[in-house]
Amino acid sequence: MFNYYLKLAFKSMRRNPILSALMITAIGLGIGACMTTITVNYLMSADPIPEKSQQLFYVQVDNWDPNNAFNDDDNSPPNQLTWTEANNLMAAKQAPRQAAMAKSGGIIEPGNQDALPFEASIRLTFSDFFPMFNTPFLFGSGWDDKADYAREQVIVLSKAINDKVFGGENSVGKTLVLSARHFRVVGVLDNWQPVPKFYDVNNGAFDEPEEVFIPFLLKEELELPSWGNTNCWKSPEGEGFKAFLQSECINFQMWVELDTPQQKADYLGFLSNYVNDQKALGRFPRPMNNRLLNVMEWMDDQEVVDQDARLMMWLSFMFLLVCLLNTIGLLLAKFTGKAAEIGLRRAVGASKGELFVQHIIEAACIGVLGGMAGLVLAALGLQGIKVLYGDFVDDLASLDLTMIAVAMLLALVSSILAGLYPTWRACNIAPASQLKSQ
Numbered sequence: 001m002f003n004y005y006l007k008l009a010f011k012s013m014r015r016n017p018i019l020s021a022l023m024i025t026a027i028g029l030g031i032g033a034c035m036t037t038i039t040v041n042y043l044m045s046a047d048p049i050p051e052k053s054q055q056l057f058y059v060q061v062d063n064w065d066p067n068n069a070f071n072d073d074d075n076s077p078p079n080q081l082t083w084t085e086a087n088n089l090m091a092a093k094q095a096p097r098q099a100a101m102a103k104s105g106g107i108i109e110p111g112n113q114d115a116l117p118f119e120a121s122i123r124l125t126f127s128d129f130f131p132m133f134n135t136p137f138l139f140g141s142g143w144d145d146k147a148d149y150a151r152e153q154v155i156v157l158s159k160a161i162n163d164k165v166f167g168g169e170n171s172v173g174k175t176l177v178l179s180a181r182h183f184r185v186v187g188v189l190d191n192w193q194p195v196p197k198f199y200d201v202n203n204g205a206f207d208e209p210e211e212v213f214i215p216f217l218l219k220e221e222l223e224l225p226s227w228g229n230t231n232c233w234k235s236p237e238g239e240g241f242k243a244f245l246q247s248e249c250i251n252f253q254m255w256v257e258l259d260t261p262q263q264k265a266d267y268l269g270f271l272s273n274y275v276n277d278q279k280a281l282g283r284f285p286r287p288m289n290n291r292l293l294n295v296m297e298w299m300d301d302q303e304v305v306d307q308d309a310r311l312m313m314w315l316s317f318m319f320l321l322v323c324l325l326n327t328i329g330l331l332l333a334k335f336t337g338k339a340a341e342i343g344l345r346r347a348v349g350a351s352k353g354e355l356f357v358q359h360i361i362e363a364a365c366i367g368v369l370g371g372m373a374g375l376v377l378a379a380l381g382l383q384g385i386k387v388l389y390g391d392f393v394d395d396l397a398s399l400d401l402t403m404i405a406v407a408m409l410l411a412l413v414s415s416i417l418a419g420l421y422p423t424w425r426a427c428n429i430a431p432a433s434q435l436k437s438q
Contacts, residue, residue, distance in 0.1 A: 001354075002361070009362035016334055023330045024370045027411055027418075030323030031374025035407045036381035037313040039399060044206075044304060048194040049134065052257070053295035056132065057264065059254040060293070061085060061275055065233035066285035077289045079202055079302065080229070080250035086216075090126065094270045095256035096263070097132050100216055101125040102252045103203050104224040106179035108212075110165050120161060120178070121227070123210035124219050130156070130187075132257050133199060138162070140172035140187035148215050155183035156213040162188045178212065179222050196304050198295050200253055203228030205304045219245075226251045248283075256292075264292060324418045327366075331422035335359060352427040359423040360416060367415020371408045375399065378407065 013020040047053050062077035063085065064070040070078040081089075086100035104122040129135070130142035139162075143154040155176055162171055171185045196205040218224065223241045228251065236247035258264045271290040278284045293301055379399060399407075 001357075005358045005361045006365070008358060009365045012334075012362055013365070019330055019334050020366065023327050023334075023366050024373055026323040026326045026330070027367055027370025027415055028373030028377055030320035030414070031371055031407055031411045032377025032381060033316040033319050034313075034410065035374060035378035035399070035403060037316045038406065039378065039382060039403050041313050042403065044196065045299070046195065047296060048196055048198045049295060051134065055257055055259050056295050057256050057258055057267075057292040058294075058298040059089065059256060059271070060289075060291040061271060061284070062286045062289035063248060063278070063284045064286055068233070069286075070231075070233075075289070076301070077291055078231070078250050080231070081252045081254055082248055082250055083220075083245040083252060086252040086254055088274070089254060090216075092270065092274070094267055095258060097128040097257035098254070099126045099129040099132055099256075100252055100254040101129065101200065102216070102219065103200060103210065103227040104219060105227050106222075106224060108161070108165065109177040109180075111175075111177075115165075120211040122178075122224065123213045124216045124224070125213060126216050128257075129199075129213070132255060133194070135192055136190040138188045138190040139170045140185070142213075143186050143215065148217065151215060151217050151221050153181055153183045153218070154186045154215065156187040156189060157185060158189050158209065158211045159191055161211045176212075178214070179224065181222060183214065196299060198299060198304075199255060200228070201299060201302045201304055202253065205299075205302070258292075268292060320414065324414055327415070327418045328421060331363060331419055332425065335422045335426040355427045356423055359426055360419055363415050363419025363423065364412055367411045367413075367418075368408065370415060371411025374411060375404060375407050 049056065059081070060077040060079070061081070062070070063082065064078050069075050081100070086102075090098060090100050102124045104124055105119055106122055107117050108120045109117045123129075126148050127143050127145045130137075135142075138159055140156075142156055143152065146152075147154050155178065157165075157171065157176070162168060165171070165176065166174065171188060174185050176183045176185055192209060194209070197207055197209060198205075220242075226244075230249055230251040232247060232249035234248055236243040236249065238246075256267060258267055268290060271292075272288060275284050275288055275290060382399065
């Protein structure tokens with residue numbers, strides 16, 4: 001019977017092509033608008049490292065202005081660390097894996113004389129960064145922990161930089177000139193684009209990962225600039241680069257990997273002891289306010305999914321509702337026009353249940369076609385977002401299989417719901433009155 005009702009549905013749509021096209025268009029517009037915003041929100045809020053997001057924790061301590069909280073809304077501690085805290089916490093080695101980090105930049109001088117020098121973004125970090133964040137390597141590996149404190153001039157390249165400077169060849173062991181210093185290449189990353197870029201949401205949650213990675217302490221050695229957000233609650237005591245490093249200015253991030261709840265509790269205890277020690281030295285004038293947030297908690301705390309994006313998603317659902325109300329009106333008009341046919345079928349023995357199934361299948365077919373049209377419109381909408389906002393949203397503006405399935409399911413459910421009342425009205429048409437009118 002299902003195949004028979006399917007044939008009746010397509011015959012009915014062909015019999016009223018304009019009305020059917022209007023309903024398909026209405027559903028398609030609603031689905032297209034919804035899926036554009038749902039896709040962006042879905043990708044913005046996705047778990048970027050699901051295999052260990054519950055074991056990675058962002059470190060926060062409150063060394064801010066005693067008279068003004070860093071965040072007046074919720075009294076949360078600063079979202080970054082000072083150079084002093086980053087180094088002290090790393091030197092304590094209280095976590096199985098830990099990585100302080102910062103964003104910087106420098107000039108790369110390619111070995112090819114025909115190639116011009118160019119600026120590249122730098123991730124200053126520690127050796128644990130690579131195993132902590134499961135970075136994939138094309139060639140080589142990260143440096144060892146001895147290189148961190150020996151301040152060895154070693155470097156890990158992104159695939160793009162390796163392609164640009166070394167033509168995509170295995171460059172491990174070769175030399176790269178960065179900021180007028182010679183670095184030995186120890187590894188080349190494969191394609192790696194965590195979305196969001198959770199390890200540093202303060203400096204662009206949807207930016208590309210940095211182009212090169214070097215040991216953290218080389219920031220002081222090479223006096224590398226501070227890129228990204230830098231905040232200070234009081235001016236550095238003195239002039240120059242070292243005065244900045246010794247100040248209360250925050251520009252550094254730190255993650256620790258803690259595998260068990262006990263390790264987390266122990267690390268929080270260590271942070272409390274550390275802050276008390278610093279208070280004894282005249283620092284940390286604010287009340288104790290330490291936090292360890294895992295990956296998803298940290299992204300939620302930093303509102304990686306913007307409130308405007310959530311608002312747009314709910315507005316798109318309201319637009320879909322308006323489209324469905326229009327579809328209900330069009331279905332009522334269509335099924336009312338079939339009153340004589342429905343009356344005849346009732347007279348020759350068709351039950352209300354059979355008529356209900358027939359017309360619900362017709363509404364579902366309209367929904368499926370509307371969903372397909374909506375996917376096309378959503379793809380166009382996402383392309384429009386790319387044009388408006390540039391390359392940094394490329395990874396947020398693409399439909400995957402999950403989103404395609406969601407779109408078709410949403411279209412099917414919406415059309416069936418829209419068809420319930422018109423179908424109920426059609427099934428309750430009195431056959432006798434229709435037969436008398438023929």
